[in-house]
Structures are given as structure tokens and as C-alpha cells.
Amino acid sequence: MVEGRRSDRRKKPKRRWLKISLVVILVLVLGVGAYAYSIYHNAKQTVNEKMHQTVDSIDHNDGKKKINAEKPLNILLLGVDKRAGDRGRSDALMVLSMEPKKDKMKLISIPRDTRAEIVGKGREDKINHAYAYGGTDMSIATVENFLNVELDYYVEMNMEGLSKMVDAVGGITVNNELEWYDEGYYKKGYHYEKGKITLDGPQAMGYVRMRHLDPNGDFGRTKRQRQVIEAIIDKGASIASVNKIDDMIDVLGNNMATNLDFDDMKNLLFNYKDVRKNVVRYMMEGNGTKIGGTYYLIVPDSEIAKVHDMIVK
Template identity: 80%
Template structure:
């Protein structure tokens, strides 16, 4: 029997249709498996490796706030830990998130700020609270210093900052000071004015430099805020979707927080637009030597001002 030309045309089309459907099905299943793998890996990493409660923060109260999409205060600690040393919090920032106003506020507390160390009963540099009593004492000390309530904390080892920048594929930011780094990680780099792109090691040189900055530690903390904002922007971008697994691994090895996986999902879902309006501020003070030790003396008026800035977010 002779095959009709119309039948000969239909068979290849049907075959290609089946092949196309099979390819789509494989892609969908592959993406689904990849998404589940990321989800499972993230949940396990957060809840089993990163999650750590502190006695100075009530987890129940914090969960109620995040569940109702209330404004939150989060203490960010950049900790420099070395072998045989408890470490110090070289970077202290209070991150305030207001989902209703779509606002994010980042306030830096200079590490040399002189204040009462809660639990120690003495006046000292605020970053020494971590060396004396870890995250718990740091949280209590910052709350007492500013007269505010902290809902969560996020502690990052400074080494992890470099790894995170590489995990997201590098960052881009606007640099205000021209200088040549003599070689963090033994590699010199020219930090030119204007928009610059940085990898992990270059970022560490960028945030650690102090002596070449006419504003000293104030300039350094400003650069730290810029790096954090750049990482948040890059990490939240669509281009970084394929890097999620790497980011999760870096966080698992270098971060501690009292946020659990469900808390983080709520933040991603309900607080994602706070980046639309970002405010950055650095607490001001005057340097003074007491007993031969350098401190930054922050006047009561400045503390009251910052307290007001945070209270306004929380209202």
C-alpha cells in the first residue's frame, strides 16, 4: 500500500512534538529537583548549623513581630576570630526594617565607643563586649547603650565576608577615596575613585583599611556599610539564582543567627521591598585617651538622636 504524502508529513511532526514534550518534562523535573535540593540544603544549613538562640532576646516575641510584619531591629556583628582568641566585634550595626514604609536603616556604632559592658559592670570599648561574653553580652550591651530592643542578631566571621563576595560573583560599589592597597592577601590593588568592582580578597582590603583614610575608623565603617548594601543587592538579584547553593554553604560555615529557616522565609516574603528606601548613619563622637587607652566618647545628645531614629522605625 502506498503511503499518502499527508501521512508522511504528520509522522515527523508527531515525533518532534513527543521529543519537545519530553525535553520540557525533563527540564521541569530537573528544575524541580534543583529547587527542592536548594530548599532542603538551605533549611538544613540554617536550622542545624547557623541557628543559635541567645538569652538576651525573647524568641517568642521576635517571632510574633516577624509573623505580623512589624518593624524589626537586627544587630549585625562582624567578628574577627583568630586561633586561641575569643575574637572581637570589629563591626557593629543596627539594621532596622520597616515593611510598611518599605524602608531600611543601617546605623554603625564605632567599635571604640566607650560604654558600660552589661554583665561585666565596667566601662570599656563596646566591641570588647564580644570578647568578654560573646554575642549575648554584645546584644545586651548595645540594647543598654541605645535604649532599644533588638529582635534578632546576625553574626558573621570577617573571613566569611570575603567568601560571600566571591559566592555572589563579586560586587560593584561607588568608591569615594583613591588609594593603593599594599597587599591584603599579598596582592596589591588600586582602589580608584568612582565605580569599582571587587572580588573577595579585594573587598577585605577595602573594609579593613583605616590609616590611609583621613576619617579613620569613621571612613572604614562607612565602607563596611557600602559593602553590606552591595552584597544584599547582588545576592537578591536574579543573576545570583544559580549561586544560591554556594551562598548557603558560605553562610553555614561563617554565620550564626537566632533567625530560623521559617523566620528567613518570612523576611524574604514580607520584607523584600525595604531596600527601596535605604538610610545609612554613623554615630558621632570625640576621641579621647583615658588611662592611656583610646576611646570614642559619644555624647548623650548623639545617643538620644540615634535612639530616636530607631524608635521612629519601630513606631
């Protein structure tokens, strides 16, 4: 009997520690749950109240049906350079085409100097001027007409916000193919070394804006823009950036506009999550020429047909 009572006494501390451990775990779970809900609520409110902006040129319901049915989806990405007293131009213009059934996505860049018919203006001009003439709607209509494709959504990002987003994710790493010293976008004389380099926000802006020192001109700059955008996405999707989500949401809320609402984004995340397994990157090609003293990139019909087929097939 004595041995039995001693045995009971020895077991009690273990039970007490077990109870304490369970309480600690429960508190941690509740804390993480509350934090997760806070992030979720903040994200939903920011997207639906600050970022979500519909446009006349796109039927929002068609996009929703495609996302729910996991059909191919085309999104226009606009990197807009807006400054005081200026409506702005689309510095970066890309079509993101996603095929969930094939776990594949294509990121197609349209050079800003591409000569195209500006829908609504009735004349040809640089394709990035469509935004200056008629904002997002005219840019969408012009790209759809130029490539003969249907766009389901658009995402517009102020290029100044790109700098803040890089800082929000804690900096990015890119593989720089060209060594140069900054012209003054970030800090005159800053050295962009060749190879893998880590950039903060202002350095990233210098990286994507440089054009005159690049022998490939706008083609080189567009490639660097794609690098930075992909690096932000990769860094933002990493586990290490979980504690930076609120900062990222705030930056997006102040610098991004899209006709995607929060439910669209959520369904896109789940239904199209594997498309990044196979990424095809392409930049439209053409021949540079001057017309009336202005430089244009003339893209031949064969190249337009090629890109059309890349998107619709």
C-alpha cells in the first residue's frame, strides 16, 4: 500500500507539467490564431476598400467564372510612373497568362516604345501612351486590340510603390548581368556589381529605371523589371516574410489598383498555386526606327501572331 501511494505521488508532478504544457500550447495556438485573423481581416479590408477598382473594359463576372472553373486566365500587369502634375505612363507592360491544368504560366513583356493603335484615340503612338491618354481602361483596350486577346483582370502598380515593397519584404536578391554606376536614380555613383546582388528599395528603383547605360536599352530595362517583380513575389511568398505581411499589405493598399477583389485573390491563390512550377518569360521583338523624329519599336505582324498564339493556345 505504501508503495502504491508513493507511486501516485511520483505521477502527480508529471500530470501537472502535462497540464501546464497543454495550457501553453493552447495560449500559443490562440495567439497565432488571433494574429492570423488580424492579418486576414486587414488584408480583406485593404483589398476590397482601397485596391479594388473595376473598369468598363472588363466584365468582372467572366473572370470569376474562369477562376472557379480553373480555366486559363490573362492578367495585364501595369507598372505606372506617376509624378506630381502628370497623369503618368505605363513604364512596364506585361501580360501574365496562366494555365492551371498544365501548371504553367507565361510572362510576356511588351516594350513601352512599341508602336500600336491607341484604341479610343484613332491613331498610332507608343503603346505606353495609352495610359496617359485614357488611363487603365484605354491601356486594356489597346493591348487587347494589339494582341487580339481577351484580358480577364488587370493589376496596376505605381513604380514608386515598388521601392517601398522591396523594403517591406526586407530587400531582394537579383542576378545582375551588367555592371554599372548609378546615373542618379538612387545615389549618383552607386556601384551595381555584376552577379548576385542584394538591393533595398531605392537601389531596386535605380536598378529598374536605368536604360541609357544598357546596350540593350529598353529591352534590358524591361528584363530587370521582370527580375525585380519576380524577386518580390518569391521573397513575399517565403516563410521568412510572415512577420512582414502587414507592412506588405499597407504598401499594396497605397500603391496598387486591381479589379480582383479579395475572394478572387483567395481563389486564385488556391486554384492557380502550381502555375509557377513552369514559367515561360518572353519579350516581344521588333525593329527600332524614327518617325517624325520620335523613336518607335515596330513589331511585325508575324511577331504579334506568335505572341497571340502563346496566349490563346
